[in-house]
Amino acid sequence: MIITLKSLSNPKEITLDLMNEIKTDYEFYGITQDPQTKNYMMVLNDKCKKCNKVCYAIYFQRNFESWTSGNDDINKFIQDAQLSAHNDLKETLEWIPYDRIYNIKYVEKIHAYKANWIDGYINQWDNKSDNWKRKDKNMIITLISINNPNSLTILDFINEIKMDYEFYGITQNPRTKHYMMVLNDKCKKCNHACYAIHFQQNFESWTSGNDDIDKFIQNTQLSAHNSTKEVLEWIYYDKLCNIKYIEKIGVYKANWIDGYINDWDNENQNWKRYGKSAIIVLKNLSNPKNITLDVINEVSFINEI
Ligand SMILES: [Zn+2]
Ligand SMILES: [Zn+2]
Structure with a gap:
């Protein structure tokens, strides 16, 4: 697991008060010592203030540095969705690299692209591999272009699309630079991809x-x-x-x-x-x-x- 180390400059400081203070922001697992510097350090884990534990939002947040869409509005949009995913991944979004999508074909009838997504969508956190567990590998997806990815228009556009589709994330065609929503057809009656x-x-x-x-x-x-x-x-x-x-x-x-x-x-x-x-x-x-x-x-x- 990923942990946070925080120096304990003066071991005399370690009191119940300090421990309680630390515990409001972190899970507190123990104390270690760097053998070279002799510094004592607290072994901690970021925790969500709302959930009072390491929730899905924290796992997403740790990963913010590892991806970018190249557009600040889109980054913020995805990050906000991830930070709201405390206990439920149903509404979460992710940045999906274009090379994880294949078999991309334009379908005239729906004015959109159909394709397959190698990884499938995020379903659960897996402590063993310290990574997301995913479902529906190679699933069929629909790609719909976002013509104007600025913060004002994107929300209305996306909310409209979400009525008809499951919304997993956003990708970008590296050649045309077009941003596209990664979607799955959903049944209006069942509100998911039913039989x-x-x-x-x-x-x-x-x-x-x-x-x-x-x-x-x-x-x-x-x-x-x-x-x-x-x-x-x-x-x-x-x-x-x-x-x-x-x-x-x-x-x-x-x-x-x-x-x-x-x-x-x-x-x-x-x-x-x-x-x-x-x-x-x-x-x-x-x-x-x-x-x-x-x-x-x-x-x-x-x-x-
Ligand atoms: Zn939380
Ligand atoms: Zn149905």
Whole structure:
């Protein structure tokens, strides 16, 4: 751990009064002596006056010297957010070096960039490594430019953006010098990146080839806020094997290589699945326009029997 050493010029000074005085500003762990100078020193740790301990704000504050955005307003903005993070990291911000971001692509539809963030966001302090523990390594992020980074406009602009996104920090493109907010889509209903958001971020990566079916699947995915139980997905035919027609019941049976979606896996930024290679039933969908909630409910019922 990082400690502070404070000289005890006169060992006779060390009284309960002095100790109590020191303890208002510091955690007081002990006394040591420099063998060369013979000076006695108090071994201390900075502590937050509000929390009366070493809180998150103190860990951030110790690090103020190790980063700069190159812009005083932005530095102050990030520092203020960090100094307010006493027990809760949800609203905190950090300076994110541009080289920790990769796969940066402009997405016309949202007038913003999408990218991946190597480190993921700060989640907790780790005493063992004396560093932050992070979550969602390689997570998908959205980058939105801050056009005018001066103190008056930045706050309004940022507060507006924060309604729609999780806000992790600020970065700067070293070539264009543009400052950008590092964000994640958040669900307005859940106020965080719920299952619906993870599904939505994947909408571009699949299509059934039929708009009605796409829309139907997407709607079930957008309703899957906290549970994947009712969710549907587009399943590529080559993920099915041993397809056999069962005359007696008039449906096909097959094995589904991947199994069904069960949970979001933060580590791999992908879905966790259950029932790999499980036997499934395939039923013809003669007219894709017929795909309504009624049909689905009927099918769920059959499966439960
Ligand atoms: Zn504090
Ligand atoms: Zn949600």
